[in-house]
Structures are given as structure tokens and as C-alpha cells.
Amino acid sequence: MLLEKIQHPDDLKGLSMEELQNLVNETRETLLRKISHHGGHNGPNLGMVEMTVALHYVFNSPIDQLIFDVSHQTYIHKMLTGRAEAFLSPEHYDDVSGYTNPKESTHDLFTIGHTSTSLSLANGVAKARDLKNEKNNVIAVIGDGSLSGGLAYEGLNNIVEQGTNTIVIVNDNDQSIAENFGGIYKNLKELRETNGQAKNNFFEALGFEYHYLEEGNELTALIDLFESVKDKKIPVLLHIHTTKGKGFKFAEENREKFHAGGPFSLTTGDYLNSSSQKETYNSITTDFLMRKMQADPKVIAVNAGTPMLLFNKEQREKVGKQFVDVGIAEEHAATMTAGLAKNGAKPIWAVFSTFMQRSYDQISHDLALNDLPGTILVYGASVHGMNDESHLGIFDIPFLSHIPNIVYLAPTTKEEYLAMLDWSIEQNEHPVAIRVPVGSVKETGIKDQTNYAQYFKNHVTKEGSQVALLGLGNFYSLAEDIALDLETEHNINATIINPKFISGLDTVLLDDLVKNHKLVVTLEDGVLDGGYGQTVAGYLGNKNVKIQTYGLEKTFHDRYSASELLSENGLTKNNIVKNILNSL
Amino acid sequence: MLLEKIQHPDDLKGLSMEELQNLVNETRETLLRKISHHGGHNGPNLGMVEMTVALHYVFNSPIDQLIFDVSHQTYIHKMLTGRAEAFLSPEHYDDVSGYTNPKESTHDLFTIGHTSTSLSLANGVAKARDLKNEKNNVIAVIGDGSLSGGLAYEGLNNIVEQGTNTIVIVNDNDQSIAENFGGIYKNLKELRETNGQAKNNFFEALGFEYHYLEEGNELTALIDLFESVKDKKIPVLLHIHTTKGKGFKFAEENREKFHAGGPFSLTTGDYLNSSSQKETYNSITTDFLMRKMQADPKVIAVNAGTPMLLFNKEQREKVGKQFVDVGIAEEHAATMTAGLAKNGAKPIWAVFSTFMQRSYDQISHDLALNDLPGTILVYGASVHGMNDESHLGIFDIPFLSHIPNIVYLAPTTKEEYLAMLDWSIEQNEHPVAIRVPVGSVKETGIKDQTNYAQYFKNHVTKEGSQVALLGLGNFYSLAEDIALDLETEHNINATIINPKFISGLDTVLLDDLVKNHKLVVTLEDGVLDGGYGQTVAGYLGNKNVKIQTYGLEKTFHDRYSASELLSENGLTKNNIVKNILNSL
Structure with missing residues (x-):
């Protein structure tokens, strides 16, 4: 097996095209074997196999510096940078994290788990390179979904301004975790449909030299493209169309389901142990909000790129215009919530604690300073939430509870939770955040009659x-x-x-x-x-x-x-x- | 005087064009009289006189909903919405705040003092309107400088996605507080130079119907434009070129100086009481950083749109590539600082406490999680800092000090401050933030020899x-x-x-x-x-x-x-x- 011999990306340099293609096949098979048993970010990694092999064939990591946005798509990168064992041997599956991690390898520049940061990181890395008069390539790989975050735009702006070598790769698989939303995605679609020739070009408008590649899962096309821009003295943007879930038909066919998840059957595409019908705090929320929405057209749920927190695809169709997914744009979600509340709607913004961190000033300056009655549902705020260092949900109390005017509530049972949620949606005084309980549902059977407008009464x-x-x-x-x-x-x-x-x-x-x-x-x-x-x-x-x-x-x-x-x-x-x- | 008779924007509706032009002249004179005695945001308001009169002539506030980004350009808006007295009578000058304020008037939707929020607010207001089946116009006015913030981009994206009436006015005076930086500004320049006809168009790429107006200080041209888009069912973007400081030659000639400031002479354009040569914590920082930069090309200062905090124009030219103004983009500043530190530069990010609030997750996830030795200088963190409710600097300790790995320091004297700053720049262990002292400089004359690597030693x-x-x-x-x-x-x-x-x-x-x-x-x-x-x-x-x-x-x-x-x-x-x- 070729993969077993790859200890360093340099080991790719002497391979023939045929061997490289074999390596692509081996890594994809290895990937499928691991993720079907172990779970992980399935679709994003399947789509990145060819690109990752091509990147390491053309560029010289770690001298050339690779930065992956969110970094959940770096399983192949890990395989090719001395960590193949963690994918080949089940007993070593947990040796590596699901994200880049400098503690694992010098080929991983940063610990990254949140979106839209790669371009700003690359801009800093490249600027430091320039100050030191070094000459390497700086390459940032960002998915189309991550382009909805404002930080990505700030990064694009500043890369152009800096004007020196930075290779921005937009890995466009036409999918965020769920569907994409926002004007930028109409432009990406136009560009895909015109092989990059559409009249309007967002990236050229910002000043980038732009290259489009339709066959983003074709190894030789990728290698040719990368070689053509390697060592360029100016920023370039490579818009590369890939297939999310590539090479596993169930993942290609259901991209939302296969964004990430636990072990699955390679033959049926079904997730194992996934058919639990038990009531959860998530399902309670969904049911409650759907009832509220039906009764009152002013009730609206807002979410930033993680819609399944509230509604699956079918439910989203059902609630229609009373649900807005703003893209991976928590800042906008918070500030839009303020606008909605000001104009008489009843907004509920559902957000993971760890991602709420992207919106401190929007919560403070827009929602709290204006003292507007929006509701924030804070998910995963617990030691029992996500446990990767980049996804912790345990900082929400210092983060949120000291912002003036915010009423932050901690329910202990289903009844309390629903009473708080109902009160919050209907009240008209303050922004209210509710720390959605984590763990199994506790039910008392007794309706909570508390008047939560008696603030701070224990x-x-x-x-x-x-x-x-x-x-x-x-x-x-x-x-x-x-x-x-x-x-x-x-x-x-x-x-x-x-x-x-x-x-x-x-x-x-x-x-x-x-x-x-x-x-x-x-x-x-x-x-x-x-x-x-x-x-x-x-x-x-x-x-x-x-x-x-x-x-x-x-x-x-x-x-x-x-x-x-x-x-x-x-x-x-x-x-x-x-x-x-x-x-x- | 016409202005004295305007109690409500409706009072403009019956005026002839000649009377409206007289009103423009009166409001500008009134504005100049007040700001020259009282200070304020001078340039931004001088440039907005005609546009504000035209907005209130064409649209029907408060049924049509106007949202001003940062809202420091709303002095004329206040004059025309029942608050002229606060500009005409010196004894009433302090009756109004420097920003929009719902406590003052129903024509002010939000209290706003931070940048780039208006589009997301407008998106929420418009969505609520749609949910209620109402039909009014929602208008957001955003300056070119505010377009550098990622939240503005998130807002643009989502306004296009929503697809219903929202009128975005880009008030382009080719100036942020200081110069603009970023790719978007090259496109704005192309658009200005081609009367809006440039091949690349950032706004059209995002899906907007786009209109350009070169004569943004011409009343009738503005009225015609606004009437042509009023009540449109789709989002439109009006790119309007205005002159910052319009009508006061000193402000037109020195736009950075006249962005904001205290009382000034109408005849000489000099600020009164501005020639203090006394040492301040700001001047100490500037001197120290310039010496450090000269000695070490890896030392680099980063700032997000408030460069005068560190360097005036002349000093910026002197430090050259060792200073980066990233635009009003604190998120990028924080994350770029992480990238710089990772690649061996010695970054110092200078930021006002109140604006640092825009970058919690970038400080936490990019700088602190990666434990990178960047320096943050936190300005104005004091009860003696800015005292408008939208600009408070007093929340930094709960905000910053509980993020793991951050070493947050509070110096009490010049010597301590410089010792901390020097140590921070040269150390290689952790992100360090320094709460720049506020108030007059205290000097002991004794060099501080503390080893600050003995963490938390009091x-x-x-x-x-x-x-x-x-x-x-x-x-x-x-x-x-x-x-x-x-x-x-x-x-x-x-x-x-x-x-x-x-x-x-x-x-x-x-x-x-x-x-x-x-x-x-x-x-x-x-x-x-x-x-x-x-x-x-x-x-x-x-x-x-x-x-x-x-x-x-x-x-x-x-x-x-x-x-x-x-x-x-x-x-x-x-x-x-x-x-x-x-x-x-």
C-alpha cells in the first residue's frame, strides 16, 4: 500500500501520475473505512481527497504554509503528513483530533474549529513572511459555506490590500452544513454555470486574480492549476468546484445528512444507532416553536448555518418564512434579531454556545443596549456539550451574563424550560437568553406557573x-x-x-x-x-x-x-x- | 428661518425646491455654528446635509424606517425631526446625543454608535415588516468606511437573500476616519471613476440592483434618485458620492482632521485648545513603538480603522510596512494578529475597549486557543474613557480576563506600562493584553525591573x-x-x-x-x-x-x-x- 510509505509530503514528489491516482484511491478507501466505523466530518473530507493530494504534490509543506478553514476537511492532509496510522489502524483512530492541531504536526499551523478564520490567519502569516523577507507560498483553503461569515470578507479585503503572495482556494461544493444562503451564493452559482466567465465576479470585484476549475475532483487538473499559480507574487483566488461526499453515493446524494455524523453502513448509507425517537430538549423546542409559529405569524426563528438544531429539511419547508438561516453569520443573526424585535416580530435565535462567541458586540450593542425583546436559545452550554478544545460551550456565563439588560435563564426541567421560552417570546421588556438544558429530559408533570417578569427571583x-x-x-x-x-x-x-x-x-x-x-x-x-x-x-x-x-x-x-x-x-x-x- | 418651522419631516413635503435648497443652506449654517462651538462629528455631518433633506422630503419617516450606520452623521436628521432647538440654541446643545436615540424621537429606531450594524438591523426590520404584511420602505444609510466591517457584508448578503424592499444607501465620501483600506475600496474607486459603469461591481456581484449618483451633494439629483426607487419591491443599492466636510473648506481639505473633534475656528480651521504638547499614555506608546520598530523589522502594529490612536499621518508614513490599518474590521485585526505571531512577527494590536467587543471569538479561538504571543493594547478602558452609552470601555475585564491563556495586565505608572509592553512584545509564551492607563501620566523615575513571566505575582x-x-x-x-x-x-x-x-x-x-x-x-x-x-x-x-x-x-x-x-x-x-x- 502506497499510503503506508508516506511519512512526509516530500514522499509524494517522486510519484508518477499513476501512483498519485492510486494514492487518491487508497486514501479515499482508508477514509471511508475509518469514518464508517468511527464517524466524523464525512462529506467534507470525501470531497477533498484529490485536492489534498495535489496540494501536497505541488507545494512544499511546511515551508509553504497551508491553512484550512474550520479544518474539519483535513483527514487526508493528516494521512499525508505522517499520521496515516491514525486512519489505517482502528486502535489509533483517536490519536488525532478532528481538526488541524499544531501539537500533532508542524504541517498544522493552527488549532481551528470555527469557520471563516483562515483568510485572516493567512493574511497574518503572509505579512510576517514579508516582514522577514521570506518567499514561501501561503495557501488558505476555505469552503463555500465559510464565505458567509463576515470575517472571511474582511480577510479577502485585506489579502488584496497586502498585495503579496497568498493563494486563496475556494472549495465550492455548493453546500454549507445545509443549503447556502446569501447573495454571494447566487454569484458562485453563476460562476459555476459559466465556467467562471459570468459577467459579475465577486472576487474580481474585490481585486483578485481569479481562476476557475470545474473539475475539482480531477487530480491532474488540480495539479496543473496549482503549478500555474505557485510562487506568484500577488494574491490569487482559485475557485474550485468539488463534489461533497465524492466517491460515496449516499453522501453525494444526501449532502446535509453526510456533512458529519457517527458510524454508518457502507452498503445502505444508514447511520447506525440514529433512529432514536426519544424526546430531547431539541425535539421539545422544535415542537413548541412549530406550534407557536402556527398560532402567530410574527414568531420567527433565526439560525446561523446550523438549522438542524431546530428543524430538519421537512420542518424547514413547513415553517417557511418563519425561519431564517442567515448563513454562518452569527453577528448578523444577533443584529437581525434586534431589528426583528424592534419592528414587532418575536424572534428566537438558536445558537450553539461556542458559536455565540462570534457575536458579543452584536448582543451587547445592538440587542442589549437597545433593550429589545429577542430570545436567544443557547445550546450545548455544558461540560456535557461538544468536548473538542475548539468547540467548548462552557464560557457562556462570563460571556453573556454580565452584559446589561440581558436576562439569562437556566431552566432545570422541561416544564421550566417551556415556561421560560413561552414567557420570553411573549414579553416585551428585555432580551432574554435561555441556557437550553443539556442531558436527558427531566419532566415534573406540573406546569411551571412562575412569573419570570419578577426578575432574579430564585x-x-x-x-x-x-x-x-x-x-x-x-x-x-x-x-x-x-x-x-x-x-x-x-x-x-x-x-x-x-x-x-x-x-x-x-x-x-x-x-x-x-x-x-x-x-x-x-x-x-x-x-x-x-x-x-x-x-x-x-x-x-x-x-x-x-x-x-x-x-x-x-x-x-x-x-x-x-x-x-x-x-x-x-x-x-x-x-x-x-x-x-x-x-x- | 425655515428650519425653526420644521417640527416633523412632513413639514418638508409642501416646500418648493427653492425652499428646500434654502433649508439645506440653513441647516448647514446651523450645523457649522454648533459644531464650531461644541465639537462633534464634523465632516460626516457636513457631507450629509443634502442627502438628509432629500431623504425626509421623499420618504415618510417614521412609517418609512431610516437606519443610519454608526449614526454619527444624523445631526441634520435630528434637526428635521423635531430637535432643531438642540442645534439652534446653545443652551440646548446637549439636549441630544451624538447618535440616533429612540429615547429622543420615534424617528430614531436604534441607539447606534458602532459601525457596520445598519444593514443587519435593516434586514431584521424589513423581515418583521414582511411578516406583518406591511408595505413601508426600509432604508439603511452606510458610509464607505463602514463597509470594511464583515457584519456589513453579512447584511448585504442577507438583504439580497430576503429579496424584498430594502434600500441600501452607500454614502461614499472616499474616507473612513482616516484613509480606507481593503479590496472593496479599489472597486468603489473604479465605480466612482466610471460613473458606476465599471466592469466589476461588488454590489451587482452580490445580486443588488445598483444605481450610482456622482452628485451626492445635489439636492434635486438626490430627490430624483430616491423617488425612482421608493416603494420598489426588491432590494436596491444606491451608491452616492458625497464630499466629506462639504461646505467648509478646511474640512474638505483635511478630512481626517475634521472627522471629529472639539470646537474649532470657522475662520482658520484650527481646533481650539488642541496644541497640547504634554506627554500622554498615547504619546508614550507611539514613541516606544517607533523605537522598537526601528530596532526590529518584525515588530508590527495593527489597528482597525482608528490609526490616530497610535500614529498620525506623518508617523504612519515613517513606520511604513510595520503598521497595518485593516479597516474597521476588529475581527480581522485579532485573527491577523494570531497569524502574525504564529509566523514569528511581533504584533501589537491597538484597540479601543469598546470596539474590542467585536472580536471575542477571534481573541478566544484564534489567539488564545492557539496561545500565540500577540500583544493587545486596550485603550479607553475606564470610567474616564468615552462616556456615551454606545461607546463605554468598562466591560473589558469580564470580556477578556476569563478567556484562557490571556495574560491581562493593569499598569499603574509609565514605567510599569513600558516594562510590560516591552516584555510582552519580546516574550514568546502567551497572548498578552495591557489595559493602557487612562488619565495623566504617572512617572516614578525608577525603571520597573519586574519579571512579568512570573505570572500573576502581585x-x-x-x-x-x-x-x-x-x-x-x-x-x-x-x-x-x-x-x-x-x-x-x-x-x-x-x-x-x-x-x-x-x-x-x-x-x-x-x-x-x-x-x-x-x-x-x-x-x-x-x-x-x-x-x-x-x-x-x-x-x-x-x-x-x-x-x-x-x-x-x-x-x-x-x-x-x-x-x-x-x-x-x-x-x-x-x-x-x-x-x-x-x-x-
Whole structure:
């Protein structure tokens, strides 16, 4: 097998065209074998096989510097840069991350997992090269989906302005995670349909030398194109049409389904273990919003490039104009939400915690400063969310809860969640964010009648003394576990509080607690620094009560086991009970 | 005077062309009279006189909805929507803010002070209109400078996608605050030079119906254009060439100087009280960076559209390629900084605290996750920074200090600042941010020899007992004042600590303090929630010591007096001394 002999991209240089084509076939087969067993970003990698081989054949990594946008399409790149074992041997499948990672290889310049960053990174890398008077090529590979992010546009602008060697490759497979949305995609379509000759050309308008390649899965065509632009002194843009899922018919036929996912059958194209019909917080949200939309044409859901969070394709067709996918453009989603709310619509913006990070100023300056009643649904904000260091959802509380006017809520059950969501959509006072619970659905069967316009009013679920436990959102059940242990094992009747509100304190309650409690314990499912517990500690610091705050260390935790990480951070019932007893 | 009779834009509808032209002249004269005495955004408003009159003549605000990007160009709009008095009567000059403000008028849809938001807001407003089946025009006015921000591109994309009435006006005066940078500006230039007929057209490429108007300061041409697109069912883009500073020759001739500024002489064009040669933290930075750059070609300063923060025009020419203005594109600035650092350059990104808000994910995901040694200089992070609610610099500590790997420093003197800056540029470990001091320069005359690679080591400047005062950055001198009062008036020998590090705690010191202190007091020049003091309180909460945390309430404070705001937030020596005495 040729692939087994490739330790470095230099090993490609001496291969014949026939051998290179064999390598293409081997890598695609290797890829299919791994992803069908292991899962991953399936379609994006299948489409990139030929391009990656051609890139490493023509350019000289790591002297020539390759930067892949999002970097979820770099499995072949990893195979060709000394990491083939992680794709050939099942026992080594987890040796590599799903993204580029400088800790794995010098051929990976950056850890990248969010979209639209590659061009700005390349612009910096190229500028540093120029300052050092070096001469290598800087190559950025960006998918068409990532072009919807404003940062990509800023990158394009500045690459042209800089004016020196930077090779921008637009890998156009006519698909984001789901369909593409936005004016740019009409132009990409025109360009594809005219073999790059359309009158209007977005890239030429910005000042790029532009090259179109229709056969983006043809090895020799790719090699010819790359050789023609290698070492150019000016920025060039290569618009290359590839097929997402190339070489696996089920993936070619259903590109949304095969963007990413777990193990699948090579013969039927079905995902294994995917037919769960169980209720989830996602499915609850979908059902609720569809009912709301039907009842009120002003209810509208907004999403930035991850529509399946709310609606599958069929559901999207059903809700029609009451759903907008703005492309991978969280900034726009946030600011558009402000515009919608201002003009009397009832917008709900659904966003993963990790991607919400792209919109701080839009939340602050557009939504919060204008104090507009939009709803943000924050998904995956938990230690039990995505666990790659580039996709953590645990920074949302410091990020969001200290922005003025934002009411940030943490439900603990289905009933609370739906009551909060309904209240938020109908209220007209403030921007409201809801930390969508992560984990299995908890149902009480009792309708939540809370008036959430009583801002920051906590719910005391069990009155006790000595110790008060504030269990925020996902960690409310941990508070219950601790209280039960304290009661049964140590005869301590702890107070249990469901704070419900993250972005403000129930100061009346806290003042009251001080009277018959020696210790207040806060539990939150996120980083400790800048979080909820520290705000409580700041408020109580000058009073006659001790405070223990529990949360995660401020680090980019990577591919962790949640239970181990919780344990390392002292977030276990036994540890907390021990600390409580020590403190009393 | 006609202007005095205009209470509502409807009052324009019956005027003849001659009267409208008289109104143009009156408003420009009124504008010049006010700004020459009061200061403000001079050039942008002078250029918008004719366009604003034409907009209100043709469209029907507030039924037709006008949204102005940044909204610093809305002085004429305010004059024509019931607020002329605030421009005619010096005693009413401060009745209006420098931006649109819904609290002032229903003709102002949003409070806006940051750039590139108008198109996304308009997209939301228009979508809500469509959901409600209403038919009004939605008009967004955006300057060419604001087009460099990625959010503007996301807005353009989505307006085209939506496909219904939205009138985008690009007010092209060929100038941002300073010069424009980026590929888009080459295209705008081509379009201006060809009367809109250039082969490449950025806006048409994105799918807009495009109209060019060369005479953007000609009232009748503007009226004709607006009437021709009013009530269109599809998005249109009007590219209108105006003259920044129109009608005041000094402003026309020096557009950067007259972007904004204090009172000036109408006869000489000189700013009053502007010739101060005193050393400031800005001038210190400029001098230091110019020396560093001369000594090391790898040192490079990055800025997003506010270059005068570091270098005036002459200085920019001098530093040449070692300075990059990326346009009003803070996201790109942050991510480019990561690229520069990765490839061996020594980047320093200078940014106002309020505008840094646009780049959370770029700081987190690109710079911090990759742990790259770029330097961020954070300007105006203080209660004494800009004081309009849309330009506050007081949220930086919760925003920045909880991102992993970021070393955020708070210098208290010139010597500390320069030592930190020099160390940061030369170190190779982490991203470092420095909170540039605000206020007059404090000089000790003694070189700071601190090794800042000893992360989070605080400096105990005075050892005492009972009370420990942690005075962060700008508020270190307040700690000194309090200590002096405690000593001289109350015979208490307080410990004074200069924390220097914002993003981490000196836990050895804090543990030690507990032994002979009853109270720890934190003082920070920013919002309290999510800030430094709360992190200290969280750490000390379970120990035998009380904590008092001082900072500002989490609110969008507006056009405040700093001393009053400090007093309202208990941030006075007398109040804090009183609280300390109560607590001991």
C-alpha cells in the first residue's frame, strides 16, 4: 500500500501520475473505512481527497504554509503528513483530533474549529513572511459555506490590500452544513454555470486574480492549476468546484445528512444507532416553536448555518418564512434579531454556545443596549456539550451574563424550560437568553406557573439551615444529591435553591440566607472564573457567611471525559460534601 | 428661518425646491455654528446635509424606517425631526446625543454608535415588516468606511437573500476616519471613476440592483434618485458620492482632521485648545513603538480603522510596512494578529475597549486557543474613557480576563506600562493584553525591573495588617488615598497591593493575607459583575476574611459625569473608608 510509505509530503514528489491516482484511491478507501466505523466530518473530507493530494504534490509543506478553514476537511492532509496510522489502524483512530492541531504536526499551523478564520490567519502569516523577507507560498483553503461569515470578507479585503503572495482556494461544493444562503451564493452559482466567465465576479470585484476549475475532483487538473499559480507574487483566488461526499453515493446524494455524523453502513448509507425517537430538549423546542409559529405569524426563528438544531429539511419547508438561516453569520443573526424585535416580530435565535462567541458586540450593542425583546436559545452550554478544545460551550456565563439588560435563564426541567421560552417570546421588556438544558429530559408533570417578569427571583425548593446550595440549571440535580447525602449521612438539613436567573442575584433571598446559614455553595456547569458563583461570592463577601463556588477551571479542555473532568475540578457529590463538612 | 418651522419631516413635503435648497443652506449654517462651538462629528455631518433633506422630503419617516450606520452623521436628521432647538440654541446643545436615540424621537429606531450594524438591523426590520404584511420602505444609510466591517457584508448578503424592499444607501465620501483600506475600496474607486459603469461591481456581484449618483451633494439629483426607487419591491443599492466636510473648506481639505473633534475656528480651521504638547499614555506608546520598530523589522502594529490612536499621518508614513490599518474590521485585526505571531512577527494590536467587543471569538479561538504571543493594547478602558452609552470601555475585564491563556495586565505608572509592553512584545509564551492607563501620566523615575513571566505575582507596595487594598490599574491611586486616610485618621496600617495581573490571582499572597487581615478590598475601574474583585471574592469566600468589592454597576451608563458616577457607585475614598471601618 502506497499510503503506508508516506511519512512526509516530500514522499509524494517522486510519484508518477499513476501512483498519485492510486494514492487518491487508497486514501479515499482508508477514509471511508475509518469514518464508517468511527464517524466524523464525512462529506467534507470525501470531497477533498484529490485536492489534498495535489496540494501536497505541488507545494512544499511546511515551508509553504497551508491553512484550512474550520479544518474539519483535513483527514487526508493528516494521512499525508505522517499520521496515516491514525486512519489505517482502528486502535489509533483517536490519536488525532478532528481538526488541524499544531501539537500533532508542524504541517498544522493552527488549532481551528470555527469557520471563516483562515483568510485572516493567512493574511497574518503572509505579512510576517514579508516582514522577514521570506518567499514561501501561503495557501488558505476555505469552503463555500465559510464565505458567509463576515470575517472571511474582511480577510479577502485585506489579502488584496497586502498585495503579496497568498493563494486563496475556494472549495465550492455548493453546500454549507445545509443549503447556502446569501447573495454571494447566487454569484458562485453563476460562476459555476459559466465556467467562471459570468459577467459579475465577486472576487474580481474585490481585486483578485481569479481562476476557475470545474473539475475539482480531477487530480491532474488540480495539479496543473496549482503549478500555474505557485510562487506568484500577488494574491490569487482559485475557485474550485468539488463534489461533497465524492466517491460515496449516499453522501453525494444526501449532502446535509453526510456533512458529519457517527458510524454508518457502507452498503445502505444508514447511520447506525440514529433512529432514536426519544424526546430531547431539541425535539421539545422544535415542537413548541412549530406550534407557536402556527398560532402567530410574527414568531420567527433565526439560525446561523446550523438549522438542524431546530428543524430538519421537512420542518424547514413547513415553517417557511418563519425561519431564517442567515448563513454562518452569527453577528448578523444577533443584529437581525434586534431589528426583528424592534419592528414587532418575536424572534428566537438558536445558537450553539461556542458559536455565540462570534457575536458579543452584536448582543451587547445592538440587542442589549437597545433593550429589545429577542430570545436567544443557547445550546450545548455544558461540560456535557461538544468536548473538542475548539468547540467548548462552557464560557457562556462570563460571556453573556454580565452584559446589561440581558436576562439569562437556566431552566432545570422541561416544564421550566417551556415556561421560560413561552414567557420570553411573549414579553416585551428585555432580551432574554435561555441556557437550553443539556442531558436527558427531566419532566415534573406540573406546569411551571412562575412569573419570570419578577426578575432574579430564585426558587427555594427546600428550606433548611446551615448550608444553602444554589444549583444552577444543569447542576440543580447535583445540589439535590448533595442535600440528600447531607441529610441522610450527616443529619444536616440543607437549603436547596434553584436560582433560575443567571444574570442577576436574588439579593433579598441572599440577605435572608445569611441569618441562619453558615455556608452558601454555588454549582454551575461552566467555567468558574467570571461565572455565577463569583458574582454570588462578591455579593456575600462582606457578610457573615462563607461561600464555596464550584465550576470548571478556565482552560481549553480538550477531548476530555466529562466525568473525569468533573472529578478533577472537584465537582463530585462526595468531594463537595466533604468540603461542606470541613467548612461548618 | 425655515428650519425653526420644521417640527416633523412632513413639514418638508409642501416646500418648493427653492425652499428646500434654502433649508439645506440653513441647516448647514446651523450645523457649522454648533459644531464650531461644541465639537462633534464634523465632516460626516457636513457631507450629509443634502442627502438628509432629500431623504425626509421623499420618504415618510417614521412609517418609512431610516437606519443610519454608526449614526454619527444624523445631526441634520435630528434637526428635521423635531430637535432643531438642540442645534439652534446653545443652551440646548446637549439636549441630544451624538447618535440616533429612540429615547429622543420615534424617528430614531436604534441607539447606534458602532459601525457596520445598519444593514443587519435593516434586514431584521424589513423581515418583521414582511411578516406583518406591511408595505413601508426600509432604508439603511452606510458610509464607505463602514463597509470594511464583515457584519456589513453579512447584511448585504442577507438583504439580497430576503429579496424584498430594502434600500441600501452607500454614502461614499472616499474616507473612513482616516484613509480606507481593503479590496472593496479599489472597486468603489473604479465605480466612482466610471460613473458606476465599471466592469466589476461588488454590489451587482452580490445580486443588488445598483444605481450610482456622482452628485451626492445635489439636492434635486438626490430627490430624483430616491423617488425612482421608493416603494420598489426588491432590494436596491444606491451608491452616492458625497464630499466629506462639504461646505467648509478646511474640512474638505483635511478630512481626517475634521472627522471629529472639539470646537474649532470657522475662520482658520484650527481646533481650539488642541496644541497640547504634554506627554500622554498615547504619546508614550507611539514613541516606544517607533523605537522598537526601528530596532526590529518584525515588530508590527495593527489597528482597525482608528490609526490616530497610535500614529498620525506623518508617523504612519515613517513606520511604513510595520503598521497595518485593516479597516474597521476588529475581527480581522485579532485573527491577523494570531497569524502574525504564529509566523514569528511581533504584533501589537491597538484597540479601543469598546470596539474590542467585536472580536471575542477571534481573541478566544484564534489567539488564545492557539496561545500565540500577540500583544493587545486596550485603550479607553475606564470610567474616564468615552462616556456615551454606545461607546463605554468598562466591560473589558469580564470580556477578556476569563478567556484562557490571556495574560491581562493593569499598569499603574509609565514605567510599569513600558516594562510590560516591552516584555510582552519580546516574550514568546502567551497572548498578552495591557489595559493602557487612562488619565495623566504617572512617572516614578525608577525603571520597573519586574519579571512579568512570573505570572500573576502581585506587588505588595506597603505591608500592613487588618485591611488589604487591591488597587487595580487606574484605581491603584485610590487604594493609596484610602490607606493614607486609614493611617492618618484612624490609625490603621493597611496593606496596599498593586495586582498588576487582571487575569489570574496571586493565590500565595491571598492565602498569606488571610493570616493577619480581616478584610480584603478590591478596587477596579470597570463593571463589578464578572470583574476582578468577584474572582478574588470567589477565591477567598471560604476563608476567614471578609471581602469588599468596588466597581461600577452593570448598566449602559450614558453621558455621565465620571465623578458623579463614581460617587453613585460608592467609589469614593470617604465611602470606602466608612465601609472598611464598619466591617472591622
